[in-house]
Amino acid sequence: MSQTDTVSRILDAAEVLFAERGFTETSLRTITSTAGVNLAAVNYHFGSKKELIQAVFERFLTPFTDSLAAELDRRVAAGERLSVEGLLESLYRVGMGSLAAEGRDPQRFMRLLGLAYTQYQGHLRRFIVSRYGDSYRRFAGLLAQALPGLDPVTFYWRLYFMLGATIFTLSSFDAIEAILREDFGAQSNLPETLERLVPAAAAMLKVDAER
Amino acid sequence: MSQTDTVSRILDAAEVLFAERGFTETSLRTITSTAGVNLAAVNYHFGSKKELIQAVFERFLTPFTDSLAAELDRRVAAGERLSVEGLLESLYRVGMGSLAAEGRDPQRFMRLLGLAYTQYQGHLRRFIVSRYGDSYRRFAGLLAQALPGLDPVTFYWRLYFMLGATIFTLSSFDAIEAILREDFGAQSNLPETLERLVPAAAAMLKVDAER
DNA sequence: CCAATAACCAAACGAGCGTTTTAATTGTTG
DNA sequence: CAACAATTAAAACGCTCGTTTGGTTATTGG
Numbered sequence: 001m002s003q004t005d006t007v008s009r010i011l012d013a014a015e016v017l018f019a020e021r022g023f024t025e026t027s028l029r030t031i032t033s034t035a036g037v038n039l040a041a042v043n044y045h046f047g048s049k050k051e052l053i054q055a056v057f058e059r060f061l062t063p064f065t066d067s068l069a070a071e072l073d074r075r076v077a078a079g080e081r082l083s084v085e086g087l088l089e090s091l092y093r094v095g096m097g098s099l100a101a102e103g104r105d106p107q108r109f110m111r112l113l114g115l116a117y118t119q120y121q122g123h124l125r126r127f128i129v130s131r132y133g134d135s136y137r138r139f140a141g142l143l144a145q146a147l148p149g150l151d152p153v154t155f156y157w158r159l160y161f162m163l164g165a166t167i168f169t170l171s172s173f174d175a176i177e178a179i180l181r182e183d184f185g186a187q188s189n190l191p192e193t194l195e196r197l198v199p200a201a202a203a204m205l206k207v208d209a210e211r
Numbered sequence: 212m213s214q215t216d217t218v219s220r221i222l223d224a225a226e227v228l229f230a231e232r233g234f235t236e237t238s239l240r241t242i243t244s245t246a247g248v249n250l251a252a253v254n255y256h257f258g259s260k261k262e263l264i265q266a267v268f269e270r271f272l273t274p275f276t277d278s279l280a281a282e283l284d285r286r287v288a289a290g291e292r293l294s295v296e297g298l299l300e301s302l303y304r305v306g307m308g309s310l311a312a313e314g315r316d317p318q319r320f321m322r323l324l325g326l327a328y329t330q331y332q333g334h335l336r337r338f339i340v341s342r343y344g345d346s347y348r349r350f351a352g353l354l355a356q357a358l359p360g361l362d363p364v365t366f367y368w369r370l371y372f373m374l375g376a377t378i379f380t381l382s383s384f385d386a387i388e389a390i391l392r393e394d395f396g397a398q399s400n401l402p403e404t405l406e407r408l409v410p411a412a413a414a415m416l417k418v419d420a421e422r
Numbered sequence: 423c424c425a426a427t428a429a430c431c432a433a434a435c436g437a438g439c440g441t442t443t444t445a446a447t448t449g450t451t452g
Numbered sequence: 453c454a455a456c457a458a459t460t461a462a463a464a465c466g467c468t469c470g471t472t473t474g475g476t477t478a479t480t481g482g
Contacts, residue, residue: 006459021331024235027439038461043441045459117383118329120232153397157380157407160387164379165372165415172328176371186364196368204376204415217429238469249431254471256429 009035019111065135067098114171150209220246230322276346278309325382
């Protein structure tokens, strides 16, 4: 078993288990036995559990923000007028695409993102902000441009409303979908839910704007 | 020190600490030393840590759902036509009022609610659904009535979008407010944020409805 | 007033945790 | 092929956790 094998097997197992139960509730013993590697391998390859958590986030956030940057570059270069809906679609499409391309589960990353915001892991928040803060600010800036006439403070709050609706819904997608199926017999999938989310979130962002 | 003292001191400490760090990250030793009571008191009075968690939720959810029910009764009896905005305002006002009345912090409960959804605590989700599911369904039903012409599945998803925006934003209120203050020098408070949230959430719920 | 019951407390138990150590094994390279 | 570095492996360390035990102190009803 080569090094990359062990490292990525650990990351695969950690990703799934963290998303399922959170960080504190997942022990290194569970991770390593799921991955089929020795317990000491985590500390050998990653240094500590904290650094493993960061590595899990880095492995999916870096391709995601890179793809998003490329997508935004492309559309800006083409001189497109970027609408609120268009920006949200780009965000969601890249989120689905850049990860699904690697055969990984997009909603798992939404759960991880939700955990990053919710759980008591100061190091993780600092890591994400320092590493991916620029990407976030660029997207937020373009979104603000698409909402002229909206005062900055209102925009900022609504940005968080939108993030909350997105992260909360998608990270609980399975649970919500199960309730829906039980109560209405209607089944949904992730792309369909995102199609519902785009106009809803856009409407929320645009109230009283664009005068 | 009478029994009620010990019990409520434990609940007070647990409420604050759980909201700050989550359930797993808060030990009974931290709780009992903060409360100034003996370690064994938790297991004596509550039985287990799980039951303590449930008791913390019960103590704020029961007054909240009771007040909400009374408020809705009052408005329905008065023959008021309940608008989306009106329902959201009732929800938030009761959330602020029924808790602030006891001198407790409303956004702490938002953090706890967020944790209930996010953290890996099956027993807690079951407890809340079985105990407060009826209140939830009544509010959702009234909200659906205020949105005629919206198909049930779309309504249900948007209800979760709204819940996500609310819980996510309010449970991270301090963090978001700190960023805002730093970037814009503008400070907000909770009532003001709720005033921003009502029209935004209402707009999201109402897209393409009420035709 | 005094048994009976409830409440409290210090100490310990066993289990699980992240991490470290030491040794064996594998892979690489001159 | 020998020498060296990188990796894997087994075992243990020190610590914290939730819970339990056994004994002491308060409270209370007859």
